Amino acid sequence: MSENPKVAIVIVTWNKKSYVMELLTITKHQSGVKRFLYILNMLRGTGKGVVYSLLSVLNTTAKLLFYGPLDFVRGKFYKSGLSVKTADSPDPESTIIPIDDLKISTVSKVIILPNASYIVIKNMIAKLREQSPSCHISLLIQVDRHELFKDLEIDRFIVFEGYRQSTMQTLAVLKSILEYNYDLCISPSRSLLPFSYAVKKYYLYDHKRNYFVKSKEDIYASWKLFVSFFGGELLAIILMPFVYLKSLAHQ
Known part of the structure; x- marks a missing residue:
């Protein structure tokens, strides 16, 4: 194993223009x-x-997100105040682990997150089965993608609503993952999802280089979810008067 402070890279392509235009559309069609x-x-x-981005030291990502409502308030509907692409390192103490060194046993319970394409997830499952044909593999999957993955060697599907689901639904999924007591969670891409906070060990998979990156965004860092939830609500309350008043000018 080798230490590498720059391995866990998240490429953010959050489109602030779309965010701002969605706010503008709401102001014109809702009252x-x-x-x-x-x-x-x-x-x-x-x-x-x-x-959450600030807590995870994703400072540029936090700026990208914040510039959405800020650009709306400043009237920058077609020109963003910040580049839409950036790279952040969410885990400065990540460890590279070759796939053969993951050491999945026959009794291991593994949950795979849905943040990758069908092909990437399929190939990763095949590699895990090569290591341990009888290990338990669960797949967390969006309801509209569930049918696509039914032909894979999955022992358990945890279906959720994706971006449409409410906070209570997200908490229910986290509870389901916690209760099953998984040994490790694998993200089939280099991006982070909050469901990793319900598992003791969390790995990011780099399918191009065929290795894993151990992340610290696991159950021991789950406090970030609570701080993000309440901090996010507070930030929304602070921003709301400025955004709402600006929306009145675009009825």
Whole structure:
């Protein structure tokens, strides 16, 4: 194993222009309570992302997220105040682990996150089965992708609503993962998902280089979820008057 402070790289392609235009669309087609709630919910999601990114030392990612509502307030509907592509290192003490050194036993319980294509997930499952044909593999998968993955060697599917699901639904998924007591969680791409905070060990898979990166974003760092939730709500409340008042100018 070798230590590498720059291995866990997340490429962020969050489109602030689309975010700003969505806010503008809401202001033109919604009114009253509906407009207020639509805007508030967008800011709640953004706020949580900003706080989480800051806690994970993803400073540029936090700026990208924050510039969405900021560009709307400043009237920058077609020109963003910040580049939409950046690279952040979410885990400065990551460890590279070759796939053969993952040491999955016959009794290991593995959960795979859904943040990759069908081919990447399929190939990764095949590699895991080569190491341990009888290990338990669960797949967390969005409801609209569930059918696509049914032909894979999966022991258990955990189906969720994806980006449409509520906070309570997300908590229910986390509870389900916690109760099953998985030995490790694998993300089939180099991006992070909050569901890793329900598992003791978390690995990011680099399919191009065929190795894993051990991440510290596991159950022992789950406090970030709680801080992000409440901090994000607070940030949304702070931003709401500015964004809502600006929306009134675009009715």
